Amino acid sequence: MKKAIIKGVIVSFVFMITLFVVSNIMNKGNTDMTMEMGKATYPIISIEYEGFHINELHGYADAMEVSQMRESITPLGEGRKIELRINPYGRKIEEIAFEVRSLDGNRLIENTRIGDYEQKENEVIPVSFGLKDLIESNQEYMLVILLTLDDESVVRYYTRVVSTEEYHVNEKLEYIADFSRRTFSKEDARELTKYLESNADGDNTTYGKVTIHSSFHQVTWGNxxxxKESRSEIMIKExxxxxxxxxxxxYVSVPEAALKEDSSDTSDQAGEPLEEADLEEETFSMPQQKGENKKLYRIKEFYRVRYTTDRMYLLDFERTMDQMxxxxxxxxxxxxIMLGITSGEVPLKESDGGNVFAFVTGNRLYSYNIVDNKMALLFGFYNEDNLDERTLYDGHKIKILNVDEGGNVTFLVYGYMSRGRHEGxxxxxxxxYESTVNTVEEMIYIPFYNSQTLLIEEIDQLSYINRNxxxxxxxxxxIYxxxxxxxTCEVVVENLSEGSYKVSDSNRMAVWQKEGDSYGGKELVLMNLxxxxxxxxxxxxxxxxxxIGFMGEDLIYGVARQEDIVKDVAGNTVFPMYKIRIEDETEGVLxxxxxxxxxxxxxxxIGNQIVLSRVEKTQEGTYAAIKDDQIMNAETETExxxxxxxxxxxxFEKLTQIAVKTAIDEASMKQLTPREVLFEGERNISLPVFEGQAGRYYVYGKSxxxxxxTNEGSAVNLADAISGVVIDEGGYYVWTKGNRELRNQIMAIQGETVTEEKDSLAICxxxxxAYEGVVRNSEYMLKKGETVVDILRDSLPSVQVLDLTGCSLDAVLYYVNQDIPVLVMLNDGSAVLLVGFNEKNTVVMNPESTDLENGTVYKVGMNDSKEWFEQNGNCFITYIRNEE
Incomplete structure (x- = not known):
């Protein structure tokens, strides 16, 4: 009996111990096995230039592919000097070094360790150094700054640099700083009216986006x-x-009471800037929003300016305003739910029943559970405890992939990671996000070594998750x-090129040509993702x-007869589709x-219609443009x-808000901040090796x-429309808006007259x-069937040939300004060379000229040239010289 009692006590004791341990493990799974996202730890580097605080640089944990690291460009001072300000945020800097590389990163020009610096506790570290005399003036290079930290990790910072005394950087910086300051006072801003282009193109109904075309009242913050609540951070983009x-x-603030009252006060003063003394503070300062009875807004201003000896010109201006x-x-x-003033669309995705929805605002992700009345901040790099220039940096995007009725949310964060396990x-x-336990868990991480801007552009084209x-x-x-x-990862399709694939707006449907180029596809593959x-x-x-595209989830495609597809003399394909079809995956042709x-x-x-560009076939067998037509979509989207x-x-003019299907009980609402689930090891997936795609062109603009x-003409046209630049795979300029002299002529090209043996195209x-030092018999090669582009590419391996058919005359004069001739193809098979220009005229070399006085090189009025070339299809062929 005694043994039985002892045994029972032991069993009970073991049971209690087991229950205690299991309980602790279970509780640990919900608490101790989670944590808050790690704080930002990397230092920040900025540049001091002629008294201006410019080009705030964020650190990268990995060595990046430098050719597309184009976030900023830094002008070097006299003697190729550069002055840095390093805010270590409490980290010990063990070593500072820098590299100078060619823009494509292939050529290391200088590698230097900096020994002359001093670090004091809680102070910004000033560092000044000069680049060696190994770089060319007025040519861009990549500067990589390497900081070795106290844990022996190496953090890299990237900026382009240029050594020049001819770019008038100080005058441009002074102009934009003065412009920005004056907008806060309607009296001081009167000086700005000569720079604005206020007209009907300006939207004067919102403060979310104000442009050069907006009214004076709008630019000066209306009522x-x-x-102003922080120092202005200036980034030089181009x-x-x-x-x-x-x-x-x-950042600016607006009194919270004003938002509630929204009175019709017509005060003449828009507001007040920060005092200049405050602007000189070394470290970032952001006031805490909570309890201060004001709303904070992030402001971004874009300026594109032109300097002349007479005055400064404002070519473009845009200001966005987004409530925090x-x-x-x-x-x-x-x-x-009132989100306030916003500059763009607010992404929102709801569950099937609409009882849960998630939305992104201020680059933070929230979800709201209507049934449980729970609002959760699912993801954001910044919060009240982590508020500085590192966490506020918007080098990433968030995309909501799925929301279910249980309140669970799957989402992507892609781009530069400001803090946490993937910092830098x-x-x-x-x-x-698992709603029942209020945790966020990383399922996978895919590392990239290209710039975040390139990654964001790619992922924005297609990212979709299904129920499996x-x-x-x-x-x-x-497509992966x-x-x-x-x-695990697999390649779904490869060898996609511009125009050969399309994705529906929802990303649920994708289509691509199975084989052949954009004009030779015999089969389309339509995939329901x-x-x-x-x-x-x-x-x-x-x-x-x-x-062609998608209308909703229905595919639109064109059918062309092979016999109708022709190439012009420049080698451009004319692809006339005689039939358009709309088809879905189940019912077939609609x-x-x-x-x-x-x-x-x-x-x-466009919206609920398809706009079709059309041509007619002439008796001569060519195609002539006719009026566009439209196909309407009668179906309405599900509300x-x-x-x-x-x-x-x-x-406040236009304010963004979310209309919830039922009333919100604010008094009983639960505010949640999920914790991150801990796990051992990594959950990284590396995509199969991809060497890149030749002939890709990157168009950069204000955003x-x-x-x-993949088509250079499309790239130049887009850059021309948005006043941007075109960059090739190596990071070198293919085309840039502006920066053109008032006149230029390639004097080495004298001209030649047609003969019986050689026509104008061969002469051009x-x-x-010959201008590039190469002798060929172009007449012979043309008769063999070679195209103009083929002849130039085969004969000039050191240049990149560009077919700019469809671009404007103004755009192609960029190359003439670089002392590069432009071949102009005419409809009758003849050709001329563009070799010069001034404000009123172009200079052409025309082998068929009969003007005995001027010969084959002569001036043509600018307007006459535009009309002449447009009537002949604006068929331009030129090139850029490859960087060595």
Whole structure:
């Protein structure tokens, strides 16, 4: 009996111990096995230039592919000097070094360790050094600054540098700083009216986006009581002899009472800037929003200016304003969540029943559970405890992939990671928010070594997850399928090129040409990424097909007869589609569009209609443009149960808010901040090796990387429209807006007259080749069937040949300004060379000229030249010299 009692006591004791241990383990799984995101730890570097604080640089944990690291350009001072200000944020800097490289990163020009610096506790470290006399003036290079920290990690910082005394940087910086300051006072801002281009193109109904075309009242903050709350951070984006592009970023506040009252006060003062003494503070200072009865706004100003000896010209101006939304503030009214002034669309995705939705504002992700009345901040690099220039840096984006009725959310964070386990890296994190335990868990991480702007542009084209946890992403010329559970990756399709694939707005459907180039596709593959099923759409005999786009989830594609496809003398393909079809994956062809002797050359989906660009076939067998036509979509989109809407107010003008399907009980609302789930090891996935795609062109504008093109003409046209630049794979300029002299002529080109043995096209080609020191018989090669582009590429391996058909005369004069001739093809098969220009005329070399007085090189009025070349299709061929 005694033994039985003892045994029972032991069993009970073991049971209690087991229960205690299990309970602790279970509790540990919910608490101790989670943590808050790690704080930002990397130092920040900025540049001091002629008294200006410019080019705030953020650190990278990995060595990056430098050719697309184009966030800033830094002018060097006299003697190629550069002055840094390093804010270590408490870290010990063990070593400072720098590298100077060519823009493509292949050539190391200088590698130097800096020994002359002193670090004092809690103080910014000033560092000054000069680059060796190994770089050319007025030529850009990549400067890589390397900091070795106290844990022996090496952090890299990137900026382009240029040594020049001809770019008038100080005058440009003074101009934009003065312009920005004056906007806060309507009296001081009167001076700005001569720079503005206020007209009907300006939207004067919102403070979210104000442009050079907005009214004076709008540019000077209207009736808003704004107060500047931080120092202006200036980033130099592009720099040339006459022009420059700059971004200025700072924060302002507006009294919270004013937002509530929204009175019709017409005070003449827009607000007040920070005192100049405050602007000189070395460290970033952001006031705490909570309890201060004011709303904070992030302001970004873009300037593009031109310097002349007479005056400064403002070529472009845009200011965006975005409220720093805080869910715990008084931002609820009935069934509305008030997000305030915003500069763009607010992404919102809801569950099937609409009881849970997630939205992104201020680059932070929130979810709201209507049934449980829970608002959760799912992700954001900044919060009240982590608020500085590192966490506020917007080098990343957030995309909501899925929201379910249980309140769980799957989302992407992609770009530069400001803090946490991937601090300083560029990549893609896939996160899962589990509502029941209020945790966020990283499912996979995909590292990249290209710039965040390039990654964001690629992922914005396609990123979709289905119910089987298959994630589809586009990168380069491939679409990848990633299994999140197995952490495996496969290539779904490769060899994609511009125009050969399309993705629906929802990203649920994708289509691509199975084989051949954009004009030789015999089969389209339509894929439903939700189910993973593929459908083949084949061309008929003697036909080819090409995708145009999607209307909703329905595919739009064109059919062309192979016999109708022709090439002009420049080698450009004319692709006339005689029939347009709209087809879905299950029901087949929904409708067809076809008219006698009418061909479609392009199509664009705008809202609920397809706009078709059309041509007619002439008796001579050529194609002549006719009026566009439209196809309307009668179907209406399914209305959301919760939606983003715009409210119009008197003082604040347009405000963004979320209309929730039921009223919100603010008093009982729970505010949640999830913790991050800890796990051992890594969950990294590396995509299969991709060497890159030759012939890609990167178009940069005011918003950074605007587009990636595989057609140089498309790239130049887009850059021309947005006043941007075109960069090749090596990071070198292909084209840039402005920075052109008033006149230039290639005096080495004298001209030659046609003969019976040699026509004008052959003479122009021979002249271009001879100008580059190459002798060829172009007449013979043309008769063999070689195109102009082929002849130039084969004969000039040291240049990059550019077919700029369809570009404007003004755009191609950029190359003449660089002392590069431009070949102009004419409809009758003849050609002329553009060899010069001034404000009123072009200078052409015309081998067929009969003007005995002026010979074959003569002036043509600028307007006459434009009309002449437009009537001949603006068919331009030129080149750029490859950097050594």
């Amino acid at each position: 808003l009581e704004v107060k 720099l040339g002899p006459s022009t420059g592009s700059f971004v200025v970023e700072y 939304f805080e869910a715990a503030d008084d931002v609820y009214a009935n069934n509305k 890296q560029v990549g893609i994190s896939v996160y899962y 946890n298959m994630l589809y992403l586009k990168w380069g010329s491939r 399928g990633i299994n999140l559970m197995k952490r 939700t189910t993973g099923k593929q459908k083949a759409i084949e061309a008929g005999r003697g036909e080819v097909i090409a995708p 409708m067809s569009y076809q008219q006698d002797n009418v061909y479609i050359t392009d199509g664009e989906v 959301s149960k919760n939606s983003v809407e715009i409210a119009v107010t008197e003082r 950074g990387l605007e587009s990636i093109c 080609l021979d002249t271009m080749l």
